[in-house]
Structure formats: C-alpha cells, structure tokens
Amino acid sequence: MNKKLGFAAGLLLGVIVIVALALLLSPSISEQEAFNKTLEVSGSGIVKTTPDEAHVLVAVVSEAVTAKEAAAINSANMTTIFAELKRAGFxxxxxxxxxxxxxxxxxxxETLNGRExxxxxxxxxxxxxIEVVCIPDDAGTAIDAAxxxxxxxxxxxSFQLSESLQELAYSDALRKAVNNAGSKADVVAETMG
Known part of the structure; x- marks a missing residue:
C-alpha cells in the first residue's frame, strides 16, 4: 500500500507543479490587452540604379582536320586576343x-542493300x-580589341550591378522600407489615439 500511496502523492505533486507553472507562465490580463493592441506593419523600399558593369562574351572558333590542329590554331588566336585586351587596358x-x-x-x-x-x-x-568585365562605356572597345x-x-x-553596388542598393532599399513601415505605424498610432 505504501508504494501506491507514494506513487499517488508523487503524481498529485507533479500535476500541482504543472498547473502552477502554467499559471505563472500564462500572460496576465494586462499583458493580453497590450498584446491585443499590437499592430504589425510592413514597409517597402524601391531603389533604381544604373548598372556599373558590362559583361562581354566573345569566342574564337577554329576548324582543322585534326583535333590537335584545331586546338593549336585556337590557342594561338586566344594568345593574341588576350594580348590585345591587355594592351587596350582590360x-x-x-x-x-x-x-x-x-x-x-x-x-x-554502296552496300549489299543498296545505297546508304x-x-x-x-x-x-x-x-x-571568354568573358571581359568592364565599365559599360568600354564594352565596344573590348569587342574591338577582341x-x-x-x-x-x-x-x-549584358549590363549588371557589381557586388558592391548591389550591397549598397540593398542597404538603401532596406532603409527606405524601414522608413516606410515607420510612417505607416505613425499614421495608425495617430488615428487610434
């Protein structure tokens, strides 16, 4: 009997602890009222900017009777292209x-079955x-050199944003979004009194 009584007492104590914790951790009425007065707003920020990089893709296509000859001709042409691009400042x-x-x-x-x-x-x-990355105004010069x-x-x-300009534009858009959300929250707060 003592084991059953000890088990029942332990179980009752466990239930009391759980109920007490639930009461302690549940929000009070004033906290619930404050929560009910919470309003979520979102904001957006748009940033337009001009690309600061041009990505120019050019190629050399060489043909020959053997693969080795085609590769050699192509390699010689590429050496000249790289030299011209370097001379032009790329x-x-x-x-x-x-x-x-x-x-x-x-x-x-002609086969046994006829012509095949x-x-x-x-x-x-x-x-x-190859790809040449340069400022947009120099794209034509890069093509000419190649x-x-x-x-x-x-x-x-193709015209793209450099990594640093992307980061700058993203940060600027975030700032605008935060300001936009703040303005919306101010309007709601003023309206609600």
Whole structure:
C-alpha cells in the first residue's frame, strides 16, 4: 500500500507543479490587452540604379582536320586576343568555356542493300569563349580589341550591378522600407489615439 500511496502523492505533486507553472507562465490580463493592441506593419523600399558593369562574351572558333590542329590554331588566336585586351587596358578577363567537337558530313555508300548514308568525321572545331568585365562605356572597345586579336564570334553583352553596388542598393532599399513601415505605424498610432 505504501508504494501506491507514494506513487499517488508523487503524481498529485507533479500535476500541482504543472498547473502552477502554467499559471505563472500564462500572460496576465494586462499583458493580453497590450498584446491585443499590437499592430504589425510592413514597409517597402524601391531603389533604381544604373548598372556599373558590362559583361562581354566573345569566342574564337577554329576548324582543322585534326583535333590537335584545331586546338593549336585556337590557342594561338586566344594568345593574341588576350594580348590585345591587355594592351587596350582590360584586366578582368577569364575563360568561360572551351570545347573541341568533331565536324561531321554525310556520305552515300554502296552496300549489299543498296545505297546508304552514313556520317563521317571530316574535321574538328575548337571553341574558346571568354568573358571581359568592364565599365559599360568600354564594352565596344573590348569587342574591338577582341576582334583585332582574332575573335570571330560575339556571344552577348549584358549590363549588371557589381557586388558592391548591389550591397549598397540593398542597404538603401532596406532603409527606405524601414522608413516606410515607420510612417505607416505613425499614421495608425495617430488615428487610434
């Protein structure tokens, strides 16, 4: 019997502790009233800015009978392009893609079943694409320098924000959003009295 009585007393004590904690941790009426008077507002901030970077993508495409020859021709052209870009004052230049692919043609062949077509490799194409990052006003100069060096394909020009300008614009937009939310909260507070 003593074990059952001890267990029941322990269980009763546990329930009392839980109820006491619940009462202590529950918000008082004044806290609930303050909570009920809480109003959430949101704000927005828009920042418009001009891109400060141009990303110019150019390539050299070289063809030859063997892959080794195509790669060698391409490499020589790229060396000249890099030299021209450096001479023109461009230092932010990097390779984005390099590939060597076979060039196929179709031929007809006489077989036991008649004439059939099949593809055969007639050469190789080496492609090397580079990116030049510069200020927007210099994009044309970068293209001219690359073409002088031997680039034979212009892939794209895109205008973007530099990382530092992105961070600056984001911070400015946050400030505007906070001010906008504060103005909304002030209007609500004045209206409610």
């Amino acid at each position: 230092s932010d230049v990097k390779t984005l893609q390099y590939s060597i692919t076979p060039i196929y043609t179709w031929i007809e062949e 077509q099949k593809s055969v490799i007639v050469g190789y194409r080496a492609t090397n694409m 073409i002088r060096g031997g680039a034979n394909r212009i892939d794209s020009i």
